Amino acid sequence: MLRLLHWDSNFFAMNMAEVSTTSPVTSPYFHHFIDEHQLDFIQALCKIDDLTTVRFLESENFHMADIKVTFETRIDTNAQNKSSLVLATEHDFPVLQNMMTGLFKESRYSCYQHIFGIEKVDELYKLWMEKSIAGSFDDYCLVIKLNEEIIGFVTIKEDLIDRKARIGLLGIDLKHQGNGMGAKLLTELKVFLESRPIEQLVVSTQGRNYNAMNLYIKCGYRIQKMESWYYWTRSRKEDVQMNRP
Known part of the structure; x- marks a missing residue:
């Protein structure tokens, strides 16, 4: 599932959300959530060896942004x-x-x-x-x-x-x-x-x-x-498509 990051959104002045990698997220739900909330940025943190989640995120145009070592x-x-x-x-x-x-x-x-x-x-x-x-x-x-x-x-x-x-x-x-x-x-x-x-x-x-x-x-x-941070950001192409009449 996805959850809105209300405090972060207000602080950074953009619509932000986070993917919960503890439960599955389908592609239709993902895109519906993006459109419904006009998201600009999504983050996801997953285990470094969770290949199922990694493949899904990469298929949805996330990119690996960082490694978190605890x-x-x-x-x-x-x-x-x-x-x-x-x-x-x-x-x-x-x-x-x-x-x-x-x-x-x-x-x-x-x-x-x-x-x-x-x-x-x-x-x-x-x-x-x-x-x-x-x-x-x-x-x-x-x-x-x-x-x-x-x-x-x-x-x-x-x-x-x-x-x-x-x-x-x-x-x-x-x-x-x-x-x-x-x-x-x-x-x-x-x-x-x-x-x-x-x-x-x-x-x-x-x-x-x-x-x-x-x-x-x-x-x-x-x-x-060890975990991986993945980021999704809205591209200019998506901005144009969403602003079409």
Whole structure:
């Protein structure tokens, strides 16, 4: 089935939807949904080895846009350790906002600036950060400091029922990258979560982001799963056909 992405549509100012790959979608239903909702963009995320879904998407003019790699690691229980990370507050947002500019150039949005727009993508991640500090998107944001200066951050969403936490955004200030601060941030994050009712930590990144993947592997994470992002966008030919009297 397909579902409309209302928030995304409003934010990016185009009609957007997502294919659910857990249930079959027929070609007639697909085209009826597109026409009914005047869709401009559709995304689909499927297992990398789900060839049935891949063949259907490609037959409907989707193209593979990106690879999503999800890593996981275990969290030990040790409330005696104390992390150096601190919770970000609204007063930290201006610093974090400046730090984030150009930081997510490997994201699945940033690599399709002709669709999403570079300024809107930048705004998206800053809004994500702002809402996470407030606890209205991810649950909280932690920052790492060097000489009292914020040099990195990570946002976290917790699932206390499954005792799992997920990293949303993670970044190190560009001028502090390459000196081990990313590994330190991840190490300190595990220490922080040891005092929480969390047993598993997961994080996803893009297949082209070799630096991030190497960092997670270096810090003891293992690959949990790999998925493919597929995009469909309306072509000029389709626009002409739909506007005919």
